[in-house]
Amino acid sequence: MGTTTQGAVLAIMGATKTKPLGRPSLTGKAKHSPHVSTRATPQMVKALLRIAKATGKRRSDIVREFIEAGIARWEAENMT
16 A cells, blocks of 8 residues: 555544543543633623633533632631
């Protein structure tokens, strides 16, 4: 098999592999990650978008980080 043919076969084989849908699980392989839904003011959404753009992260990543920080702060203040 020549290099060109081999490359074409490999490209076709790679194109037929199934790719997992959606984002990777946060809880482990093939496990569903729980969702939390909330409402936000337009100002909050604009701020999240600004932060996401400035950091190169997705809005959901920023929200997750803020929730983690808030939980850690609450636990530090209230679980002593």
